[in-house]
Amino acid sequence: MSTDKKSIASTSTAKAGKAGKGGKAKKGKAGTYLAIGSTLFAAFSNIKKVRAARGDDDTLQLVDGLIRVAAVATGVALLIRELRQHDDDVLAD
Numbered sequence: 001m002s003t004d005k006k007s008i009a010s011t012s013t014a015k016a017g018k019a020g021k022g023g024k025a026k027k028g029k030a031g032t033y034l035a036i037g038s039t040l041f042a043a044f045s046n047i048k049k050v051r052a053a054r055g056d057d058d059t060l061q062l063v064d065g066l067i068r069v070a071a072v073a074t075g076v077a078l079l080i081r082e083l084r085q086h087d088d089d090v091l092a093d
Contacts, residue, residue, distance in 0.1 A: 032083045036076060043072040 046068040053061035 029083065029086055032079055032086065036079045036083075039072055039075045039079065043069060043076070046072060 046065055050062060050065035050069060053059075053065050
């Protein structure tokens with residue numbers, strides 16, 4: 001039984017070692033583009049919420065919407081950086 005536990009532990013450690021920075025597995029180029037697209041889709045939804053909050057003069061909703069838009073912008077910037085690093089990694093091989 002102890003052999004089974006050791007093999008499970010070594011397998012999970014090996015999988016964790018293959019993951020990229022922060023424990024996340026790296027996406028391929030297509031996956032990164034898909035993530036950028038879905039994140040931008042979320043941005044348009046949040047922009048609509050900001051416009052509605054402006055129309056209603058709801059300051060709290062406006063602040064919430066602006067924070068969400070900022071978070072989406074940061075997410076897109078991170079994905080673009082990941083895409084650029086992926087391009088650099090391909091050239092290093």
